[in-house]
Amino acid sequence: MKGETLTYFEAIILGVVQGLAEFLPISSSGHLALLQHFFGVESDRVLMFTVMLHIGTLVSVFVMYWKDIWALIKELFLMIADLITGKGLRIKERPTRKLGLMIIWATVPTTVMGLLFNDFFESLNSKLWAIGIGWLITGCMLYFSEKLGKSVKDIDKMNFRNGFFIGVLQGIAICPGISRSGSTMVGGLITGLKRDFAVRFAFLISIPSILGAAVLEIPAAMKASSVGLEMGPLIAGVVVSAVCGILAIKAMIRVVVDRKLKWFAYYVWALGVFTIVYNVVTA
Structure with a gap:
């Protein structure tokens, strides 16, 4: 399939995989890399398409959590007003504000790890053994997370150590085969968050993570000699990705x-x- 136009079939299959695997704890990066290997699709050819699929999955989160997102946006302006008037952060009185700050705080280690190790982890996308090991690690995290005790923390009892730890696990999930959603959910359960x-x-901290991943890939996607990325398959893939993301x-x-x-x-x-x-x- 080298040098050919991305077909509707390929676009829809990749959209389904991205939409489901981004939010199910099975690693979207691993599945996409595996599918590209078996389809014989060059990664450079679909790099811009992959970036657009990230946009589709972002739409899924916005549809499912639009009330939270709108509340966070409003709380941002209220926080700025409180800081200007000398009232301080007031996070104990404003749980939505605390949630927003936790999301930002969790994103810090993820961003640092992404900037430092992105090239290394990207190089593993073409190594099936590395993806396989990533899936084995993901499976262990998922299996043993069910052995944990009661989860009792809500945003009121969550602390910044919890947020940082979850952000570190999200950063590790840059590695193909290690699920981002699985890592962050397990991180939440380990720190005692309510299920x-x-x-x-x-899913809320996935917003800056997914957006950041797309931004990091844009320069390479613009330089890549992608062949025949037509609007029809592109739209189909993005729409399918968004719908499947909502279901996931x-x-x-x-x-x-x-x-x-x-x-x-068991699956991974x-x-x-x-x-x-x-x-x-096959080596």
Whole structure:
């Protein structure tokens, strides 16, 4: 398929995978890399398309959490007004404000790790054994997270150490095969967040993470000699990605609350073993 136009079939399949795997704890980067390998699609050819798929998944989060996002935007201006008038941050009195600051704080280690190690992790996208190991690690995180005790913290009891720890795990998830959503949800559970809040926080901090990933990829995408990226397949892929993302978010809320993450652990373990064995056999 080298040098060919990206077809509707390829665009829709990649859109489905991105939309589902971005929010299900199975690693969208790993799945996309694996599909590109089997389809014979050059990564440079679909780099701009991949950037646009990130936009599609961002739409999913905005649709599902628009009330939270709007409340956070309003709280930002109220916080600025409080700072100007000398009232301070008042995070104990304003839980939405504290949530916004936690999102920013969690994004700090993710951003630092992304800037420092992005090139290294990007180089692993073409190495199936590395992706397979990433899936095995993801499976272990998901499986053992179900063994944790009660989760009792809401935003009122969450502290900045919790937010930083979750942000570090999100940074590690730059590695293909390690799920971003899985890492942040597990991080929330490890720090004692309530299960429904752990999901909510994981998806809200995905906004700067997904946007940042797209921004980092834009320069390379502009330089890449992408061939025949037509508007039709592009729109189809983005729309499918957004719709599948919404479905995945709804599913994950129920999965985490019902303690069923272990089923995804079995899936990524199987996929990890298959990928490593396939890489060894075909090397």
